[in-house]
Amino acid sequence: MDMIFSVLDATLRVSTPLVLAALAGLFSERSGVVDLALEGKMLAAAFAAACVAYIAQSPWVGLGAGIAAGMAVAMLHGVVSITYNGNQLISGVAINMMVSGVTPVLALAWFQQGGRTPTLSDEARFTAIDLPFADAIAHSPALKTFFGHNILVYLALLLIFVVSWVVYKSRFGLRLRAVGENPHAADAAGISVKGVRYMAQAIGGALCGVAGAYLVLAQTGAFIQDMTAGKGYLALAALIFGKWRPWSAVLGCLIFAFTDAIQIRLQGVELPLIGSIPDAFIQALPYVLTVVLLAGFMGRAVAPKAIGVPFVKSR
């Protein structure tokens, strides 16, 4: 029984950055801009958050720096793909490579610790929140699973609702989808295509910023070279298999985090009837299951029609 709660607990922790990054990608891609730069934005944010939180000794200032860094990188992607109609795939990949190279060099120059940033003290991190009824929680593992996380986990949960409301119910959401499906029609209706796309980039950058800051301020306590370790691409995959819909994408992230938590606990364990499963197979499980479940049950993925196509105003 404890094991189940332990798995659920881990699912929430692991899925948080994935969910945030997937939602970030949702804004960008729904506006018609392919976003391979999720990884780079998260990494830049993680780095900025680590540096600033260390200097300011405050997780909130660090979070702010992370968001700012995420948005700055997103704007770069915006300038290339929206203003200059560049190739969005190449811009994304280039950004990832650039951030992956620049961050350890800066860390090395500023802190001289082999491309790492100094370890943050507890005061400079988001630790589990102490709720008034914490004592009661300590005795109930079921409650402990859902309470006793750090504040960013709850923020991510809240953001899922906000994002799905914004995308489907708000005026901006309607424009966002219109711009991603048929930018020329949107343009004819008087919507600034570039304006909406820039806005989507900014929101996505901010969300990636929170995701990157979470990695450092909540999960690990220091920046390390390439510490995003493919989480941006994973989130993008969840978004695509989730057919560019917020709840389906979140579901994909949750399935992945859940199976990953199980996978970790299955390594080297003798199972009844089956015996010990080879590690390589178990390690592939989260990826295989996520793809099979999402692709198998969600049906065909239909991308926003104008995705990847730079908008050139017809004259």
Add this chain to the structure above:
Amino acid sequence: MQITKKKHLAVAAALMVAASSSFAFTPAVVYDQAGKFDKSFNEAAYTGAERFKKATGVAYREAQIANEAQKEQVLRNLARKNVDLVIAVGFSFTQAVQTVAAEFPKVKFAIVDDVAKGDNVQSVIFKEQEGSYLVGMAATLASKSKKVGFIGGMDVPLIRAFGCGYTQGAKAADAKVEVVSNMTGTTPQAFNDPARGGELARSQFDRGVDVVFHAAGGTGMGVLQAAKDKNKLGIGVDSNQNHLFPGFVLTSMLKRVDNAVYQLMLDGQKGTWKSGVVTMGLKEGGVDWALDANNRKLISKDIETKVNQAKKDIISGKVKVVDYRAGNSCPVK
């Protein structure tokens, strides 16, 4: 007049002899991008070189690369400048050392922590299993739940050798102890994923583990952080990591890069330097466990005595630690 001239000549000759003997041998150390004061391998190499300088009065040269592409260039520059022995620190130099050593057959090269080919190359590697054995023993003795954990980085024989040595040590201290073991992944990325490291550590803590040893590079930073957050004990690797979270790092498995560099320079100076592979274990001072002010309180008299006894036994050959790499299998689970 005649005499004074002769005297001068003698002094000059003596000076020249002195000069040539101190300049006869010039070693050099090359640090990688992490820098000389990285609190890890490079700093250890620096410490070793400084010790050599103090002991012999022979100066050494040093160089640091700023990026990957400079490796060969820096090695080549040193080889050209009449350096006799070029020591490169870290396995990332393997290819560069192989290439440049072939271009300068008269210069001696050395690489620490990996094997590079060449008739003028000495490769120094470590018996990781022996150091891991010692910290495994310390882990069992410090564990209250009698469950200890191991978290490896990329699933390769080298990392398995850490885990296997650790398990042997843990079981030697108490045959009933349970060792929970996890690998982070199967790609080099597994060494750079501290978030995942923390998650693996938490999963082990949930299973009752209270001491965890990591051999996972940057991923291990997450392991040690999680140990601190959950009020458990972590064990560091490669360099002394006790200082990262004082009071929460039980000890560290050390690769004594300083000893390796010191020995290399000394051999070079004495002329006993040989090409080929040198393996440094406990006996040769190549690996060790860390005991300093940061973990003094965590290591009881009992632990210290038993671990040091095991160290003696391994050095004397009474205890043999199996190397996973020898047969790709581990005698204990």
